[in-house]
Amino acid sequence: MRIGELSERTGTPRRLLRYYEEQGLIVADRTPNGYRTYDTASVGRVVQIRGLLDAGLPTRLIKQILPCLDKPQVIHFSDATPEMLATLECELDRMTSRIQCLTRNRDAIGAYLDAVRDNHRPQAAVG
Amino acid sequence: MRIGELSERTGTPRRLLRYYEEQGLIVADRTPNGYRTYDTASVGRVVQIRGLLDAGLPTRLIKQILPCLDKPQVIHFSDATPEMLATLECELDRMTSRIQCLTRNRDAIGAYLDAVRDNHRPQAAVG
DNA sequence: GTTGACCTTCACATCAATGTGAAGGTTCGA
DNA sequence: TCGAACCTTCACATTGATGTGAAGGTCAAC
Secondary structure, three states: OOHHHHHHHHOOOHHHHHHHHHOOOOOOEEOOOOOEEOOOHHHHHHHHHHHHHHOOOOHHHHHHHOHHHHOOOOOOOOOOOHHHHHHHHHHHHHHHHHHHHHHHHHHHHHHHHHHHHHHHOOOOOOO | OOHHHHHHHHOOOHHHHHHHHHOOOOOOEEOOOOOEEOOOHHHHHHHHHHHHHHOOOOHHHHHHHOHHHHOOOOOOOOOOOHHHHHHHHHHHHHHHHHHHHHHHHHHHHHHHHHHHHHHHOOOOOOO
């Protein structure tokens, strides 16, 4: 598919698809006339990229992380330098912290909303 | 405490503490000479703000969310407009999505790191 | 063969979060 | 009384993720 279709399927502006390519997050073949073409796997990849971006990871890290997730079983150890492993290890911890922080606050928001709902039907004390 | 101490205690540049105040995320009293002063509760609050920022939430939303978390039991329903509740509801869903995405990817990274470790001791096939 | 919907690159603009520094006031200790 | 270490506001710079538009090539359809 070409960039327009990928854009529609992922809800991502073309501009950003080109940006992600420039950042090395996705790759695109080119038709003889220079148009980018993508395979269907790109859809999931872009969605994942957007999720990670939305979760606060910078493209630089996403670029490092993605290769660990693509290959279902086959893992390329060749490009796993000690520095990169350390980076990943560190990032793993930071992601865990992020998850905890998000979970804590989401639960608090949920509790707040529940409280508001419980408090709008019956007439109870209000601050 | 003054801004320098809060900065040290939270590992946050003074510049950002002023920025968070400007964005309405924290408040500061002023001494007669104009210096900002903070109570000890500010430390936790700033840490929480940083966590949420790191998790990808913009200050605009953090400002809306924080009031739901401060008050331990006492909840101010007065300032809970329907729009804000809808916003929170929506943001709750987005946070859940973020958490799922982060968890999925963190687990994948963990699996990758485990695989690399398992593969560095014994000599196994490598791609 | 022209129109319209694609696509290309290039480039400048924006926004939020942050860095950095200037110019100056306060406080405290040598 | 001077200097160091705070603090203030103001303001411009930067970075990453985006928006937007210009100038132009491709191609299918009419």
